[in-house]
Amino acid sequence: MKELGLVSKLPINRFTDFGAYLQLESGEEVLLPQGYLKGEERENDELEVFVYTDSEDRPVAVTTRPIALLDEWGVMEAKEVTSFGAFMDWGLPKDLLVPNAEMGKNMEPGKKYLVKVCVDYRTNRLIGSTKHKDFIYPAPKDYEPGIQVEGLIFDKTDLGYKVLLEDRYEGLVYANEVFQPLEIGEQRTLYVKKRRDDGKIDLQLLPTGREKYEEGAERILKILEERKFLPLHDKSDPEEIKKVLSMSKKHFKQCIGQLYKAREIKILEDGIAFAD
Structure with missing residues (x-):
């Protein structure tokens, strides 16, 4: 059955008390149970459905899309x-x-x-x-430091978070470089830090260089707009900075340095605020 495991647009052949029978490309029919019908469908209407097998191994269609399709x-x-x-x-x-x-x-x-x-x-x-x-390949050499990628976070180890890239390459975000919540199953924009000799990719959450500090600086300014004052400074506990801003103390100090030079903020003994 060509449609098995995929989302397809199939026409309605006929209705029964159990639902609607849709026509497969082979000419056979597959049942879309009554619970998936809105009541406004007509014969020959095309419906977008996912086809799999039910508990008795009979082909069945549903309008719900699963987490992954065939080969995904x-x-x-x-x-x-x-x-x-x-x-x-x-x-x-x-x-x-x-x-x-x-x-x-x-x-x-x-x-x-x-x-x-x-x-x-x-x-x-x-x-x-x-x-x-069994399905992982060495990443190509064009995975150069700094490029932006989309990844699926799929496991957490003592070393860090494992990431699937393009369904075939493996990356890692090191635990000591994570300063914001990450969830297993989350699709995330990441940045290449290094391509290792084994073809796996070291990743980071923020862009490298000046862009990194600009992103963090924007976060600080946004919070200052809401609170007017932020009780964080260069002697603050690193865990408190991480809790409030989801960044490391080193990153925080770099960001406030940039904002101070740009005359966006003033640095006080007990925190930071907008410049007068």
């Missing part, structure tokens, strides 16, 4: 781990099974994992795989 990656929570695999919440009534043979590591209920949606061609069912290392 997504971060999903493990709802249940059994003797034969883990059932993942991917946003649909029927959970996605990651069979034991497709587990990259042991999984635990309630934890989130990077999952690739695949087809088990023996059964023609959609399954998941967490063996992301």
Whole structure:
């Protein structure tokens, strides 16, 4: 079935008490259950649906889009781990099974994992795989320091946050360089710090050079507009600065230095305020 695991626009062939039957490219039909109909549809109307198999392995269409389509990656929570695999919440009534043979590591209920949606061609069912290392390639050399990239944050380790780039490259944001909240499963704009010899990418949250300080300076000015005074200075505790501004003490000092030179702020003994 060509439409399996994908979002497709399919025409309505006919209605029944159970819902609407949509026509596949092969000429066969797939049921869109009654609960997904608005009541205003007519025969021959085209509906955008996702096609997968229900709990009895019958093809079924839904108007809900899952976390990931066929051959895509997504971060999903493990709802249940059994003797034969883990059932993942991917946003649909029927959970996605990651069979034991497709587990990259042991999984635990309630934890989130990077999952690739695949087809088990023996059964023609959609399954998941967490063996992301089998699909990772060395990043090309044009990943140069400073370029902006989009990444999916998929794991946290003692070293930092692992990031998937372009569905095929792996990056890392070091834990000691994170000064704002990051969430597993978050899509994030990041900046290349370095391409390592193994083809993996060191990443950072802010642009390098002058742009970095300008972004932080804008954040300080915005907070000053709201509060008029910010009780932070070069002797403030680094954790307090991180809590208020989501930046390191070093970054804070660089930003207020820039703002002071630009005569935007005045530096007082107990904090900073707008210049007179």
